[in-house]
Amino acid sequence: MYNVVIIGAGVIGNFIARELSKYKLNIAIVEKDSEVSNGTTKANSAIVHGGYDAKPGTKMAKFNSEGNPMFDKVCKELDVPFKKIGSLVLAFNDEDMETLKELYDRGIENKIPNIEIIDKNKVKEMEPNINDDVIGALYSPTAGIVGAYELAIALAENAADNGVELILNNEVKDIEKIDDGYKILTNKQEIKSKYVINCAGVYADKINNMVAKETFKIIPKRGQYYILDKSASYITNHVIFQCPNKFGKGVLVAPTVHGNIIVGPDSQELNDDQRDELQTTSDNIEYVRNTAVKSIEKIPFNKTITNFSGVRAEPDTGDFIIEESQDAKGFINVAGIKSPGLSSAPAIAQYVVELVKERYDGLEKNKDFNPRREMIVFNELSKEKKAELIKKDPRYGRVICRCENITEGEIVDSIRKNAGATTVDGVKRRARPGAGRCQGGFCGPRVMEILARELNKDIEKIVKDGNESNILTGKTKS
């Protein structure tokens, strides 16, 4: 019997797990996929928003403005890349300028520090590649970029280091109320817990409906993106937004924490049964491209290294749903966490911990809690540190991924950690081999070899991502 079971190992679930592991609780995360961070968390803009956008008084406004300043500390503790590079919302006409003023006023009400409306000259001075027809911008210096899936993975690893159990490959099929809590039925087993926290992302409504009345619906909305090679990084140093419209914050152009450029997303409402449909489509990707060039005309799309899409969990209530269910005590919904969900995650986690604490008299702190999760990034070390590290462990002297200079040592680390990688994509999201310009052409076979060796598996059993995503189909004739 667990004290708390969290359903869903995305950034929200993992953040809550990690914060709860600061207390003496028996906690588990139940995840349907073979890896953590495999849903919306792995496929979004990875922006820590300034917080001026959300309507004052909403949960979105509250948690975004509280969450943003919390990133410095948690990213430092967990060795997660985070850069406070600031954002610009561009205006190209008088109507846009009106919108900027509205956003500015909201920002003031949301208590967002140092936002200002700047004129064309200042915009061009900050970002010379922005199109000449810009007339002004809203500058938010506290906006930032973060490694979104890296953060979720680091949180899971740190939570696991602090005693949280990670139950992967378990899809929740039903939840029953029992005397002292809940019985969760997965495709593999029965799990009992006093409290259940629903962080199931695009499936959060389905999970809620297993145990409580339907009070909200999740509308899946897909967004598609481009990632450009690092050699395109000169085009901008800030997160560049266009004025928000009814479809959301619109298409952005921004650096990523690894020095690439991200362009996207569009917003396409999907049917109820399309929540897993992560394909990219030529019409939408073209729309992204044609919209992005309104901000920066000369985006070098010929440097594209990949496209991807993500499905966002839009709540039909218009705001985050973070509360104990009315008709299922001890069942807490953390649902509808669309943008600015990532930016809000640290504050949401803290708030949920308070909800749990209120229900536990005299909850004890976990004195052994270790906030640190270390991560070696060989390429970022000084030459002295590089030399020292290879001396200590020669595996850091063997480069596996040539595009990103990722060493065998880093790949082995990513597999051996608590909640470590078990798939090729899992290694890629932790240590980045295959995330560069050749997208794993050279290093793919070698990453598979290392995975097979470390997991003591036959190389033919190594999968890309899902359990059926085998890469090899047998031996050659010989």
Added chain:
Amino acid sequence: MLNYDIVVIGGGPAGLAAAIEAKKNGINNILIIERDKELGGILQQCIHNGFGLHVFKEELTGPGYAEKFINELKSLNIEYKLDTMVLDITEDKMISAINTEDGFMEIKAEAVVLAMGCRERPRGALSIPGTRPAGVFTAGTAQRFINMEGYMVGKKVVILGSGDIGLIMARRLTLEGAEVKAVAELMSYSGGLTRNIVQCLDDFDIPLLLSHTVVDIKGKDRVEGVVIAKVDENKKPIPGTEKLYECDTLLLSVGLIPENELSSGAGIELDSTTNGPKVNESMETNIEGIFACGNVVHVHDLVDYVTEESIRAGRNAAKFIKKELKKDSHTINTKAKDGIRYIIPHEIRVENLDNTLDMFMRVTDVYRDAKLVIKADGEIVREIKKKHLAPGEMERIKIPVKDIKNNNISNITVEVQGKVK
């Protein structure tokens, strides 16, 4: 810190030929740095034959071709480091590299030969729509799995792109028992060698769909099918022509890109057409003493030409060390005109030429009964009749030095005259 006269980056065919030639020209202190576990580069996975017809006048396999050079290298006692990655090269030829045995190394070179080769364009570079399942491989990665590791990558295969590696892999997969359903090519002509189309597709009844492309990839975990559509003259898919091919594998042979991240880091100027360094007659880049050869400069279709070009780079690197390269020679620029995509070299210092000026180039289209016209300052110096010209087949022109040395010409242009097929 280690010191060498010449450091060659890359131990594939280009690096091997350059190092051997430099040694033969009297330079003893040479190091080759290779990132793989063995020398020979991508040749080691090219187990088909057809290599060496020009250089050795015989048909060798890739590993066979490499072996000849590796044996010679060893008999000449040229030093090399395997499993070693260069992290950085500076303008003043300081190289930092790592491996498991020596750890972090700083190496000072008097001259550097860049021979890093090229990589394949991945799916992302084409923005092919669809899901992102397992089963999408570049042709070279599949070749490595099959020929080096002994594993199959799929049972029912569609290949996008008719570059040579794609064609070779169509045959290889078929011989291994897979069903290759089609090779789709965006262009109206194949990017591969004619002999490969005949021997790898026609002989196995594999359809080549010209002016077709992949417009969708289906499947959640593993590829379940791809949708191929015909494209119009602007290479846009024509609605209504889509056809689903059920398959578990999509192989991509959609182009190669020279690997020049180290070159850019050193401040070497690149040509935006070739994506390789701009070079002069001696295969020297804009940084004195840094030479480049092989696929890092421009993508070749025959290894024999890589060898030829790299011998030139090695010989001139040796000359540079011996201070025999003339810097203040009269200089001619080359320029690609109508129908020519690029010319190597970009710049010719006439005094450094021996007997002939060797130029490599590619045409932009398929031509029948055409001619290559070489002009010096607008005056025709030479016309070469060509029955057939195609972007997939590199052209080499040799011009006797006497034809250009006499007068002080400032540019040489090449153009195609004839009909686009």
